[in-house]
Amino acid sequence: MPRFPLVPALVKNLFKRPLTNPFPAAHLPPSVGDALATPGAIKPPVPMPPGGRARVVYDPASCVGCQMCIKVCPAHAIEFVPGQKKVRLFRGGCIACGQCVEVCAKKSLSMDGQFLLADTNRFSDALVAK
Amino acid sequence: MSEKEITFSTTIGPTHPAFKEPIQLSFELHGEEIVAADFVPGQAHRGVEWMGMRRNPVQILYLAERICGICGVTHAMSFARAVEQIAGIEVPRRAHYLRSIACEWERIHSHLLWAGVAAHELGFDSLFYVAWQAREKVLDLMEDFTGSRVHYSTIAIGGVRRDLDDRVRKAMDETLAFYESVFEQLRRAFLEDDTVRLRCVGTGVLTAKEALELCAVGPTARASGIPWDVRQDHPYAAYAEVPVKAVLPDAYTGETHGDVYDRIVVRVFEILQSVQLLHQLLDQLPEGPINACPKPVALLMRLKKATGEAVGMHEAPRGEVSHYVRLAAAEAPLSWKVKASSYSNYMSWVPMLVGEQVADIPIIAASIDPCISCTDRVLVRKGGGSGGASSSGQVLTKADLTRLSVAKTRRLQASAAARAEVVR
Numbered sequence: 096m097p098r099f100p101l102v103p104a105l106v107k108n109l110f111k112r113p114l115t116n117p118f119p120a121a122h123l124p125p126s127v128g129d130a131l132a133t134p135g136a137i138k139p140p141v142p143m144p145p146g147g148r149a150r151v152v153y154d155p156a157s158c159v160g161c162q163m164c165i166k167v168c169p170a171h172a173i174e175f176v177p178g179q180k181k182v183r184l185f186r187g188g189c190i191a192c193g194q195c196v197e198v199c200a201k202k203s204l205s206m207d208g209q210f211l212l213a214d215t216n217r218f219s220d221a222l223v224a225k
Numbered sequence: 226m227s228e229k230e231i232t233f234s235t236t237i238g239p240t241h242p243a244f245k246e247p248i249q250l251s252f253e254l255h256g257e258e259i260v261a262a263d264f265v266p267g268q269a270h271r272g273v274e275w276m277g278m279r280r281n282p283v284q285i286l287y288l289a290e291r292i293c294g295i296c297g298v299t300h301a302m303s304f305a306r307a308v309e310q311i312a313g314i315e316v317p318r319r320a321h322y323l324r325s326i327a328c329e330w331e332r333i334h335s336h337l338l339w340a341g342v343a344a345h346e347l348g349f350d351s352l353f354y355v356a357w358q359a360r361e362k363v364l365d366l367m368e369d370f371t372g373s374r375v376h377y378s379t380i381a382i383g384g385v386r387r388d389l390d391d392r393v394r395k396a397m398d399e400t401l402a403f404y405e406s407v408f409e410q411l412r413r414a415f416l417e418d419d420t421v422r423l424r425c426v427g428t429g430v431l432t433a434k435e436a437l438e439l440c441a442v443g444p445t446a447r448a449s450g451i452p453w454d455v456r457q458d459h460p461y462a463a464y465a466e467v468p469v470k471a472v473l474p475d476a477y478t479g480e481t482h483g484d485v486y487d488r489i490v491v492r493v494f495e496i497l498q499s500v501q502l503l504h505q506l507l508d509q510l511p512e513g514p515i516n517a518c519p520k521p522v523a524l525l526m527r528l529k530k531a532t533g534e535a536v537g538m539h540e541a542p543r544g545e546v547s548h549y550v551r552l553a554a555a556e557a558p559l560s561w562k563v564k565a566s567s568y569s570n571y572m573s574w575v576p577m578l579v580g581e582q583v584a585d586i587p588i589i590a591a592s593i594d595p596c597i598s599c600t601d602r603v604l605v606r607k608g609g610g611s612g613g614a615s616s617s618g619q620v621l622t623k624a625d626l627t628r629l630s631v632a633k634t635r636r637l638q639a640s641a642a643a644r645a646e647v648v649r
Contacts, residue, residue: 099420100413105351141365146387148372167521169280169287192287192378197386198521 114138140211148191149210153224155181158203164195176225184224187217232260239268243587245342246597250574250590254583262578264571269598277561282308282382282528282552283521285561289548290376292563293599295335297373298327299541300548300563300599301380306461307537307550308382312528318463319513320384325463326397326506327371327379328539329499333404334363335542336492336499339594340415343489346587347424352414359407366400369393382524384516397507404500415493416477416486425486429577429589432483439572443544444491445593448474449483455540467505472498485592492594495542530554541566543594565599 116137130137143149160180165173172188173195175181184195184204196204214222238249247268253261273292277285282304289300302324309316316324337360344352364374370393371377371386379385389397415421431441436449446453454471456464472494474487481487518524534551544566551560570593577589621629 098417100410100417101351101355104355104410104414144369146372147368148378163522166281166525167283169284190287190291190376191373192376193372194283194287194378194521 143208143210147206147208147210148193149206149208150186150212151184151189151191151196151224152205152207153182153184154203154205155179155225156203157201158182159201161200163198163200164204167194167198169194181225185217186212186222186224187214231255237586239265243346244590244597246595248595248597250578250586252578252583252586257582257584259578259581259583259586262575264574266571266597267601270601271598274561274563274602278557281525281556282550282558283525285558286380286382287376287378289563290378290380292565293596294375295338295596296331296541296543297367297375297377298324298331298380299539299546300565301378302328302462303537303539303546303548303563304550304561305380305382305537306539307535307548308528308531308552310535310537311533311550311552312382312531314383314517314527316384317514317517318511319388320515320517322463322506322510323385323389323515324380325467326389326503326510327367327377327385328462329503329506330363330367330370331377332499332542333496334360334367335594336496337363337411339492339542339591340411340489343485343588343591344415344421346591347421349418349420352418352421355414356411359404359411362400362403366393366396369396381516381518382528383518384514386516388515389510394507397503401500401503401507404496408497408500411496412493415489421489422486424585424588425484425489427482427484427486428585429485429581429592430483431573431577433481435576436483436573439576440569441544441573441593442569443541443566443594444488444495445544445570445573447471448481448487448491450475450481453545455538455545459538461539463506463509466509467502469498469502485588488592528552529556534560543567543596544569563602565596567593567596567600570595571600 158181160175160182162175162182164182165175169192170188170190172185172190174183174185176183191206193206196206212222216222232253232255234251234253236249236251238244239247249265249268251263251265252259273288276288280288286301286304289304290297292300308314337356341353341356341360344350344356367377368374370389371379379387431445431449433450436446436451441449441451442453450473452471452473454469455461456469457471460468472491473481474490475481477490477494478487518527531552532554534549537548537550539546546566547564549560549562550558553559573593574590577592578586581589
């Protein structure tokens with residue numbers, strides 16, 4: 096007799112609701128940002144656990160321009176602005192390894208858990224921290 | 226030529242839906258049967274080592290991690306081991322354990338990913354979803370443990386970056402219990418299902434002799450009965466204190482065939498082995514510091530002064546990975562060479578594929594768990610494949626093209642003159 100051990104699991108799955116949002120454009124809300132704010136409109140992304148690495152936030156006021164973050168950045172995503180003795184961080188190139196955050200002596204860099212960063216312009220204000 | 230000897234050639238790739246990454250396979254076919262097989266790698270070269278020549282070892286570590294999109298620990302681990310040997314950095318005991326813990330979780334997730342891909346290649350998509358659903362738990366756990374789902378960035382030169390706290394420890398115990406509860410279902414689904422057995426038993430055989438001759442590594446070699454495992458043969462990290470024995474298929478089936486089914490057996494039982502290892506590692510986890518060089522400035526200065534060469538090895542889910550690093554008292558390393566595990570396993574495709582049918586190509590190609598983009602470093606073909614037309618290997622420069630063009634004009638002129646001679 097042929098053995099198909101997966102059949103019970105498959106039958107069970109027939110009665111489960113999908114975990115994902117329906118994809119075709121007809122199902123999409125007009126604005127994903129608004130829909131995320133409205134409960135129940137779409138299934139929200141799974142929240143990041145504490146300590147999850149995502150967007151880097153820069154506080155220029157406390158930065159002293161020591162350039163250590165530039166030395167450890169694997170993606171060369173941080174550049175130095177010599178006139179102001181500050182840095183500029185390009186989130187489009189950032190790989191979110193979190194090295195700069197750990198190395199910063201003045202705690203000018205931090206991560207805020209925000210990971211929905213898509214933009215059509217890689218030099219837009221949302222993608223350049225300065 | 227008799228009818229039996231007539232073959233036709235076909236190629237699959239470089240980009241083809243059957244492969245997740247670009248590689249070209251070419252076949253000589255007699256009907257459905259494969260008479261000869263060959264492959265052309267080098268379609269996904271990204272110049273990672275070239276980028277490394279312009280970065281310091283602390284930066285390279287996170288670049289190395291991004292060589293592979295599946296094994297987030299593997300390359301960072303090998304690279305860190307090489308650099309630590311050169312700079313003489315002694316990794317604390319707790320860091321060794323935490324590294325091994327990350328490695329074993331990665332093995333579970335990589336093998337489940339492979340199992341899903343293999344099922345998908347067989348056309349058995351329900352099994353693919355079952356395997357990937359189980360895999361999701363590791364990704365969530367690793368996000369909790371290290372901060373990211375795939376590129377963990379948890380290895381640092383001199384230790385690890387994050388300690389294991391009570392909350393994550395509890396999550397690990399829960400996830401281990403989950404895998405123990407689903408293992409039996411996965412084992413039955415992969416090893417007892419008639420669909421899988423029909424397609425995999427006796428398909429793509431690699432004998433132990435061929436595996437030795439072609440230097441296969443990892444589960445590909447172990448499925449052919451070669452008991453090789455870096456964790457067993459050259460213990461590193463915590464594997465000296467938590468011994469590992471290479472998983473061989475005969476422990477389950479009673480005999481070794483070296484076919485696709487045996488490769489599934491090895492991987493499925495390595496998932497179980499990893500779960501057992503994780504229990505031991507978590508139970509024996511010692512207290513203490515997690516990084517020998519917690520200060521990045523001091524570490525960078527130390528690495529800038531270091532001179533020497535070393536090879537760092539690691540048993541990745543696909544087999545042995547090695548990184549050769551040479552530091553010469555400078556910001557960037559003098560040399561960095563990466564050998565991914567699939568590099569050693571590619572050649573075993575040829576004996577596996579010959580004699581099989583076209584329909585078996587996807588599952589046999591997938592059975593070595595190829596990681597194609599990891600493997601592609603630099604491809605140099607001496608003399609080129611174009612009959613010596615170029616003076617510098619594969620690349621035809623402008624000068625080469627001019628030379629070829631002039632030569633063709635001369636040839637045509639000569640033949641035109643010869644024709645004119647005949648007419649006259």
